[in-house]
Amino acid sequence: MKTFRFIYALVLLVLGIYTLTAYEAHAASLLNVSYDPTREFYQAYNVAFAKHWQEKTGQTVNIDQSHGGSGKQARAVIDGLDADVVTLALAYDVDQLYQKAKLIPENWQSRLPNNSAPYTSTAVFVVRKGNPHNIKDWDDLAKPGVAVVTPNPKTSGGARWNYLAAWGYALKKYGNEAAAKDFIKKIYKNAAVLDSGARGSTVSFAEREIGDVLIAWENEAFLVLKEYGEDKYEIVSPSISILAEPPVTVVDKVAKKHGTEEVAKEYLQYLYSKEGQELAAKNFYRPRDPEVLAKYGKQFKNISLFTIDEVFGGWNKAQATHFADGGVFDQIYAP
């Protein structure tokens, strides 16, 4: 019997050792799970950061990227996609990593400056060259006969920023929720196609040539001009828009498991550096650094921007009120 117990314990020990040693921390390798429009930015940023990390520590770091709709990306990480860092569109999506899976601490947003948003953006309009419908502000999107292209707020983080920007404008102009709801209803009635993500909307507007105006992330709008031609499209900045603060965070549980905590922290911290801020600006994100922002002042129009906290009381309230099943969006829009 003693022999059997010894053998049995040995078998369990071997299994345990195998389990522990089967996992090897990848040497300086990061996975950044991000949202749709940041591809070009992180392509450039990753090269810069790898060089910086090499110079600082002598270690090579390989960075893999994953892009997709912000909400879908968050769900993927919760379901097991081993992201060392996430750089998503909405704080609400990042917060789900805490709420659903405790992958990050509750106070994640306070760990980095500016609510963990190293760059910002806003919602602007892209129109055909010459602005044939004379679109100047949000009111023009609600007019009959204007075809609007914007993604579906139920599936796209960027689309939710667009929606909230329009709602914020309407609240300011009309002064009450009912009027704002009616205003939003008119805009979405004019929606020609609701793509599932920001990139899809860009395809609809610029490649398929659908619609008269595209509501887009500011950086996405500049990329449309860059990719499809400044001779075909132009950007119109509304009078009021929302300050979109796409946040970033280390996914603590994953980084700890991978042994990448230090490099992951530095990866996000470097976004706030001069070089990181310059790259953000070059890729049409509004940098936080005032000097860099001033340097790119001509690129970014002066728009009156409100935050989600100021108008909606935060992402949780906005999500529950507008985008949850049966919320305001479901009430005003039927496919």
Place this chain on the structure above:
Amino acid sequence: MKKPKLLILAAAVSGLAGGGVEVAEAASSKAKASSSKDAQIEALTRRLELLERRLEESENRNLQSAATQPAASKAADAESPAVKQLDQKVKVIERKLEVDKEVADAAKKTAPKFEVGSSGFKWSSADDAFQLRIRGFLQADGDFFMDDSETSTNKGYPLGSTNSGTGQDVDRFTIRRSRLQVGGTLWKYADFLIAPDFSNGGTVSLFDGYVDLHYFPFASLTAGKQKAPVELERLQAAPALTFTERAYPTQLAPNRDIGIMLHGEFAKPGYSTQYAGPHSFNDFITYQVGVFNGTADNQSPANSNTANWDHKDFEGRVFAHPFQHSGISPLEGFGLGLAGTYGSPQNQQPLPNLVSPGQSTILSYQNTSTQSAITTPSGDAVSAVTTSTVASANGDRTRIAPQAYWYWGPFGLMGEWINSTQELDGLRTDSTLVPGRSRPVVTIRDSANINQSNTAWQVTGSYVLTGEDNGFQTIKPRHPFNPFDGNWGALQLVARWHELDIDKDTFKNYGTAARPVYLFSDPRNSVQHATSWGVGANWWLNNNLKIMADYEQTYFEGGATNAARTAVLNRQDEKVFFTRFQVAF
């Protein structure tokens, strides 16, 4: 002329737009109807292409007429916004269909699947990493004993039988097996099986309950209650049996046991393995080695749920198909293996009986007690004596079982031999209740220890008359039974010979001729040797229905006595006609 054409075109596009939006609505809300939606999308796309061609033709005609008719060109310019509007509508419809298809395709990737067919019911996730499978089978038997009313002069009846000569064994209809198998897969590499059996007169027994972790084909782990990896015919699924009852070697091996088993399979170099469960052995080389509680020969799964001693049984088996993928077609289906067990039960009793093909007990171990009163000369009872005779397994138990089969086209041959050796203690005691004492006084009257060695072997041949490939597991009829189409399923003819030999020391008399004392087994109702032969036919109507009919005749040595209970005679031959209606899914 052009205006009516444009109006007609506008009407057609509007109708399409309405229809296209409807299709989009249906697509977005009912991802499951993808095939009909795909057809709709295709049809709409064709109509859109047709409209675009007509639009282009109309525009070209407008341009041509504008060149020759200045007044008409002004009209064309005035109409181009309408044309542009139509163009936009067409593009919007196209894009909506694209988006809806993307959504539907994404939904399809995550949509669960439900399948029902000859392999039972299966629910699975889109990537098959999660599955729930419901299978089961029912065997409704009819067993008819022949010539059991006749008596041979030189043969007797088991001790304690009625000896009435009016049919020793009862013809019967019975539910032989009724089993549900709930299995599944979790996270792709963890399978489980829960299989209760309902055929034991209303009592539900757990036959199988295990989880199998198979991340690596060469080293997988099964924990729980499972078939012991020993005897070949035991590892054949019950619905696939060649005869209605398994042969004698099965009875000298463990049935189900609870423990943990490491198993693995290796394909021939250049080929890959395919997981088929912890007890399958289809690959080039397969091994199974485990540690279990330990069960006696022929111990029922219903009685295999408790561990009664510290020592555990080690059980292992290796099986190979040495000619797999060799190109030698006749030998591709040849397999051979060796299994063995080692354990050391402590005071295991009562020991299970062994049975004939007709399921009559042919070997029972002593587990008796008789009570008698001790009286005064005047007849007053002063105490009671209980005389117990118990045989128990107490000490080393080993089994070795070489086995092989060969299947080639419709032909099949299976053979195995097993030796089961176990240390038995036989004990006869008197337990006397003495007035004034709380505990009885136990006196050992007789005791003995033997190293019992039993053997059994079988050879079974089969041939599928209808030409389908024979096999160790199920036979799949090429043409399922359908009399309206003249299809009759598959017909398999079977024959076998099997023998059981019990160690003669089991029947040693420790008393006298006049007062025999059998400490292990009484030869007057337990046979020393049984020889059986059988022939039969199995009709596989389809993958799920099977009708069996076989005849088996058995000769016994020992196992009976005369009216005076003094002689050891050979038991009457057993002649049984078995039938079975089976459904398995």
